Amino acid sequence: MMAGLFDPHLPTRVLFVGGGQDSVALLMLCQHDIGFRETFLGKSNFCALMTDTGIEYQETEEYVSWLKQWCPTVGIDFTFVTPDMGFHGATWQSLTDQMERNNNIMGVTFAKSCTDNLKIKVSYRFLAQWLRDHYGYRGNDPSVFYQYRHYFGKLVSWIGFAAGEESRVAHPGPKTPAEPDEYVLFQEGDTGPAYIPKWRKLCVEHRYPLLELGHDRAACQRIIAVYGYPIPYPSNCMFCPFQNEVEIVYLYRTHPDRWQQWVERKAAKLAKFAQSKVNHGVKGKLALPQYLKKALEKYGHWSVEQLREYRFSHGHCVVSKY
Numbered sequence: 001m002m003a004g005l006f007d008p009h010l011p012t013r014v015l016f017v018g019g020g021q022d023s024v025a026l027l028m029l030c031q032h033d034i035g036f037r038e039t040f041l042g043k044s045n046f047c048a049l050m051t052d053t054g055i056e057y058q059e060t061e062e063y064v065s066w067l068k069q070w071c072p073t074v075g076i077d078f079t080f081v082t083p084d085m086g087f088h089g090a091t092w093q094s095l096t097d098q099m100e101r102n103n104n105i106m107g108v109t110f111a112k113s114c115t116d117n118l119k120i121k122v123s124y125r126f127l128a129q130w131l132r133d134h135y136g137y138r139g140n141d142p143s144v145f146y147q148y149r150h151y152f153g154k155l156v157s158w159i160g161f162a163a164g165e166e167s168r169v170a171h172p173g174p175k176t177p178a179e180p181d182e183y184v185l186f187q188e189g190d191t192g193p194a195y196i197p198k199w200r201k202l203c204v205e206h207r208y209p210l211l212e213l214g215h216d217r218a219a220c221q222r223i224i225a226v227y228g229y230p231i232p233y234p235s236n237c238m239f240c241p242f243q244n245e246v247e248i249v250y251l252y253r254t255h256p257d258r259w260q261q262w263v264e265r266k267a268a269k270l271a272k273f274a275q276s277k278v279n280h281g282v283k284g285k286l287a288l289p290q291y292l293k294k295a296l297e298k299y300g301h302w303s304v305e306q307l308r309e310y311r312f313s314h315g316h317c318v319v320s321k322y
């Protein structure tokens with residue numbers, strides 16, 4: 001059941017869209033595959049959302065623009081949650097906003113607080129409001145999820161991890177400390193938001209339909225193509241520290257201004273923590289220009305088209321978990 005046919009007597013299934021091939025394949029399955037709908041949707045409302053990190057590649061931005069136009073034409077309730085809508089944290093309007101605000105960076109040896117602050121928290125703030133608007137619940141954010149659970153059980157949300165990405169499934173940790181409003185956890189030694197708040201454990205259930213169906217990335221590409229839609233590039237922030245050598249060369253070659261900005265942000269972070277015993281950068285002890293130098297030695301002869309083709313066929317599998 002899609003947005004225009006919302007029924008307050010039915011539960012809702014939520015899809016977290018990343019703008020890449022996996023979650024878009026789920027969107028297409030939901031729209032076109034009757035067997036999929038019977039198995040995973042049943043008699044439910046459907047809501048899809050994606051949060052704006054502020055620094056996606058142009059290919060992803062263009063695809064999201066297309067999704068925003070296409071979804072309403074087929075009755076899918078899809079929202080691209082941008083900072084002006086009020087669900088982003090005051091100090092996390094975007095990845096670059098946070099970096100400039102605190103002279104910090106994301107690094108491979110640090111906690112993954114970007115995912116928590118730019119995706120997970122923003123999504124649940126938006127969802128809380130969505131539940132208020134559609135079911136008429138009142139109260140603060142956690143309380144509306146408890147109200148939903150009272151009537152429908154846990155809110156089922158789908159995550160588009162493809163077969164082969166099983167290690168990204170988050171397992172609730174034993175700790176549930178009080179949840180601070182914002183995390184500023186870019187320095188070494190951060191434990192990060194590696195726990196799931198109690199209300200989410202009690203009120204939200206994640207399902208991973210692609211894992212359940214055994215669909216890997218190539219299958220996702222086929223699913224999108226078979227229904228006649230354009231296949232998106234895998235999505236990731238331009239300043240994501242988990243980009244590999246090919247992706248770093250692509251960023252350097254196609255967005256030299258962004259590359260320079262990243263190097264400057266990294267330098268500002270190192271200067272801020274100059275007195276710290278351990279002071280890592282984006283790639284741990286290896287400086288970004290050194291990492292680039294090594295990457296260029298291996299892939300500098302590739303054309304932009306070759307680099308782009310690599311990006312298209314290799315998912316950007318970050319270690320962040322949901």
Ligand code: SF4
Binds near residue numbers: 241
């Ligand atoms: S793509 Fe990388 S930088 Fe962006 S939110 Fe995910 S882990 Fe963080």
